[in-house]
Amino acid sequence: MTRIISGRAGGTVLDVPPKGTRPTSDRVRESLFGALEAAGLLDDARVADLYAGSGALGLESLSRGAASADLVELSAPAAALIRNNAERVRTAGVAAPARVHRANVSTYLAASGAEWDLVFLDPPYDIGDDELTRALVALAPRLSPDATVIVERATRSAAPAWATAGLVAERDRAYGDTTMWWGRPRD
Secondary structure (H helix, E strand, C coil), X not given: CEECCCCCCCCCEECCCCCCCCCCCHHHHHHHHHHHXXXXXXXXXXXXXXXXXXXXXXXXXXXXXXXXXXXXXXXXXXXXHHHHXXXXXXXXXXXXXXXXXXXXXXXXXXXXXXXXXEEEECCCCCCCHHHHHHHHHHHHHHEEEEEEEEEXXXXXXXXXXXXXXXXXXXEEEEECCEEEEEEEECC
């Protein structure tokens, strides 16, 4: 069972697509969001949740004080499920907008005029390094100067190609078979 861990919508149960996604465990999300809150990165943040799956990362951000979230998912059934999850979070008292975009991540980023402060990329395992790098390259111009980018992948995966995208690695943390890589725009 996936749920919103904390904030206004804490405890709200989220549906998860039956296949094709790899939801971030509650334990990993709890650690991640504890670090984000400690760093003051959630308050009024403009968030993008790319390869959104169930939308748990973007919706957790809204529950904890983010200003808005763009949730991007290519799968039509998953995008519909994210819309339902966003409605549950809204009903639980979160007024900040959750905008769901059914699109390929790189195509969406190339067409978007938005700017984000916090971005999650949690691609499915079958997304290769080259596709992730293309997404990071397309993302870089859409970042605020102090943005944080978090990539979640299998621990056995290569680190993101931050430099190719004009970004800088900040840190990484492994949680069993999952690793979170943090990056930011170059100064």
